[in-house]
Amino acid sequence: MPELPEVETIRRGLEARLVGRRIVDVMAQPNRLRKASPLPWSALAGRKVVAVTRHAKALRWRLDDGGCVSAHLGMTGKFLFAGPGEPLPAHTHLRLILEDGQELRFIDPRRFGWFTVHAPGDEPGDTDHYGLDALDPAWTAEMLAAVLARSKAPLKGFLLDQTKIAGLGNIYVCEALWRAGLSPRRLACNTPRAAVAPLLKHIIAVLEDSLAQGGTSFNDYVNSIGEPGKFLTDLAVFQKAGHPCPRCGAEIRRIVQSGRSSFYCGGCQR
DNA sequence: ATGATCTCCTGAGCGC
DNA sequence: TGCGCTCAGGAGATCA
Numbered sequence: 410m411p412e413l414p415e416v417e418t419i420r421r422g423l424e425a426r427l428v429g430r431r432i433v434d435v436m437a438q439p440n441r442l443r444k445a446s447p448l449p450w451s452a453l454a455g456r457k458v459v460a461v462t463r464h465a466k467a468l469r470w471r472l473d474d475g476g477c478v479s480a481h482l483g484m485t486g487k488f489l490f491a492g493p494g495e496p497l498p499a500h501t502h503l504r505l506i507l508e509d510g511q512e513l514r515f516i517d518p519r520r521f522g523w524f525t526v527h528a529p530g531d532e533p534g535d536t537d538h539y540g541l542d543a544l545d546p547a548w549t550a551e552m553l554a555a556v557l558a559r560s561k562a563p564l565k566g567f568l569l570d571q572t573k574i575a576g577l578g579n580i581y582v583c584e585a586l587w588r589a590g591l592s593p594r595r596l597a598c599n600t601p602r603a604a605v606a607p608l609l610k611h612i613i614a615v616l617e618d619s620l621a622q623g624g625t626s627f628n629d630y631v632n633s634i635g636e637p638g639k640f641l642t643d644l645a646v647f648q649k650a651g652h653p654c655p656r657c658g659a660e661i662r663r664i665v666q667s668g669r670s671s672f673y674c675g676g677c678q679r
Numbered sequence: 680a681t682g683a684t685c686t687c688c689t690g691a692g693c694g695c
Numbered sequence: 696t697g698c699g700c701t702c703a704g705g706a707g708a709t710c711a
Contacts (some may be wrong), residue, residue: 410704443687443706466705484704486691500689519688521705562682570682571706579704667683669704 413543414577414616415624415638422633423461423468425434426490427513431457434506442502442611443483443524444535450503452526453478465543465575479536483521488633489514499509500640510659513633525602539575544616548574550606556606557597562602565593565666577612580647581619583672585612587646587656592678593671594664618643646672 411419419448437450457473462620468498470478482488488519489498493510503515515524527533540556541548567573568582577585586593588611591604600608624638631637645655649672659676 412705481705483706518690519704521688560681565681569705595680670687670702 410484410578410580411466411624412578412581413466413621414487414581414640415632416463416468416482416576417544417620418638419633420461420463420468420623423458423470423488423513426633427470427507428461429457429459430507430509431455432505433508436504436506438502440502440524442517442520442523444525445503446525447531448476448526449526450524450526451504452476454530463542464536465539465571467534468580471578476531477527477533477676479523479525479527479533480515481523481535483517483519483523485519486515486517486522487631489516489631489635495674509543514627521676536575539571540573541575543576543612544573548609548613550609553609554600554602556604560597563593563666564591564595564596564597565669565671567597569669574612576616579669581612581615583647584615584645585652587673587678588615590678593666593673595679646674648672 425515432453432455435451435454440446440450459473460471462469466481467677470480472478475509491512491514501514501516505513507513525533552674556573557567560573564586565582566578568585569579571619583593585608589604589608591600591608619638619640622639622643623632623636624640647663649661652661653659654661654674654676657674657677659674661672662675664671
């Protein structure tokens with residue numbers, strides 16, 4: 410389940426290995442992903458990717474003709490570089506053949522991801538509703554306090570809401586709330602003002618810690634050259650129900666909030 | 680307008 | 696062994 414650190418790791422891999430190289434051929438299955446692409450994937454043939462940017466969990470490729478690609482990995486999406494003749498994994502939707510015969514594959518078993526190709530001037534609006542990226546240096550405690558004050562949702566749902574703060578998923582929301590000592594059940598508007606700056610600090614720290622280790626590999630996440638992330642051993646509460654809290658020793662609990670698992674310590678998260 | 684719930688989809692894990 | 700059930704979740708649609 411790629412979240413911000415995993416997507417940023419992939420962005421860096423694409424920046425290093427895709428940018429500046431021409432796509433000479435496109436081999437695609439019929440698009441069975443969630444979104445239709447305005448231009449067919451085959452329109453990428455002959456194009457060169459000149460930059461790869463990220464907003465929250467969404468990637469944007471800039472093309473040499475002024476067009477772009479918008480990509481989201483959903484739950485199980487992967488970009489993987491492969492050499493010529495390497496076996497094709499199941500659920501490979503798209504293969505972009507590069508000038509040297511290497512190829513970049515888009516693989517997504519659950520098909521929650523998207524990959525759309527846009528003509529010059531057709532800017533995708535698919536992330537327009539997102540809030541500021543969680544790692545955007547423009548964030549201040551004052552801004553976060555203001556957004557929190559307007560929401561009656563539990564902190565868990567608030568932090569998962571991409572329109573409020575963009576890029577967090579279930580793992581990092583659980584971990585950031587644990588670090589901040591805040592219960593996922595507390596209402597956003599009831600967050601003590603003095604707790605807001607530490608919360609923001611912990612959100613940024615948990616993302617940067619994970620990023621430094623190449624992300625978290627919980628199920629099947631790997632970066633664009635097939636390596637897993639190493640943050641897993643640093644998780645304090647996520648999927649640790651029944652284990653003792655590393656801070657206070659109380660038992661980690663699992664509850665369900667709006668259909669999603671929340672893991673937290675009932676002892677030290679208030 | 681806001682928050683909660685449902686839906687999409689497949690693979691993994693489990694019980695019988 | 697193998698079937699069928701449940702669960703996981705990002706984000707958009709829909710409901711209250």
